[in-house]
Amino acid sequence: EDKVVQSPLSLVVHEGDTVTLNCSYEVTNFRSLLWYKQEKKAPTFLFMLTSSGIEKKSGRLSSILDKKELFSILNITATQTGDSAIYLCGWSGNTPLVFGKGTRLSVIA
Amino acid sequence: DAGITQSPRHKVTETGTPVTLRCHQTENHRYMYWYRQDPGHGLRLIHYSYGVKDTDKGEVSDGYSVSRSKTEDFLLTLESATSSQTSVYFCAIGGGNMNSPLHFGNGTRLTVT
Numbered sequence: 001e002d003k004v005v006q007s008p009l010s011l012v013v014h015e016g017d018t019v020t021l022n023c024s025y026e027v028t029n030f031r032s033l034l035w036y037k038q039e040k041k042a043p044t045f046l047f048m049l050t051s052s053g054i055e056k057k058s059g060r061l062s063s064i065l066d067k068k069e070l071f072s073i074l075n076i077t078a079t080q081t082g083d084s085a086i087y088l089c090g091w092s093g094n095t096p097l098v099f100g101k102g103t104r105l106s107v108i109a
Numbered sequence: 110d111a112g113i114t115q116s117p118r119h120k121v122t123e124t125g126t127p128v129t130l131r132c133h134q135t136e137n138h139r140y141m142y143w144y145r146q147d148p149g150h151g152l153r154l155i156h157y158s159y160g161v162k163d164t165d166k167g168e169v170s171d172g173y174s175v176s177r178s179k180t181e182d183f184l185l186t187l188e189s190a191t192s193s194q195t196s197v198y199f200c201a202i203g204g205g206n207m208n209s210p211l212h213f214g215n216g217t218r219l220t221v222t
Contacts, residue, residue: 043152045211088151097154097204
């Protein structure tokens with residue numbers, strides 16, 4: 001059975017801090033790893049990673065995948081209150097996207 | 110919102126009543142999914158479809174059925190709603206053989222009293 005574990009489950013930081021969110025997995029026939037940000041409504045897509053060691057970046061957010069060690073990290077630098085959200089990672093393998101429980105990030109001014 | 114509309118947006122129903130949630134897409138995507146989201150559990154897959162009349166079960170399919178008679182519509186039915194099915198339900202499109210990201214609808218909040 002595929003399994004995705006995210007850590008920490010919740011995190012409180014101050015504006016300007018840098019945070020690292022973790023996602024480990026046990027998935028049969030790995031295809032891709034996706035990160036999403038969820039505020040009040042639907043999860044919104046951030047990154048999709050399929051190759052190990054290649055960093056994806058978008059502004060202050062970046063993510064990298066390690067297929068050998070079976071994990072991914074999402075980094076957010078210079079955090080802002082608008083980064084407060086639940087961050088979800090999902091892995092695609094033999095089954096459709098399987099999600100972890102998410103990390104709830106709170107950024108306080 | 111990637112052309113995905115869920116209806117209704119909110120629903121309150123009583124235990125034992127049937128409930129149908131609708132997902133409508135305008136992207137002509139082959140793959141569609143129903144997830145539920147609960148505190149402490151994240152997003153869990155209920156059912157998915159890989160084409161008209163082609164569906165399969167997900168992790169938490171007990172108590173749910175689905176139908177897809179047209180590419181654009183994917184229906185989720187709770188035959189006899191229970192309080193444990195109180196949740197937020199998300200429809201998504203994408204993935205499949207294209208290995209493309211999933212895009213989600215805005216969700217339906219269902220309360221079973």
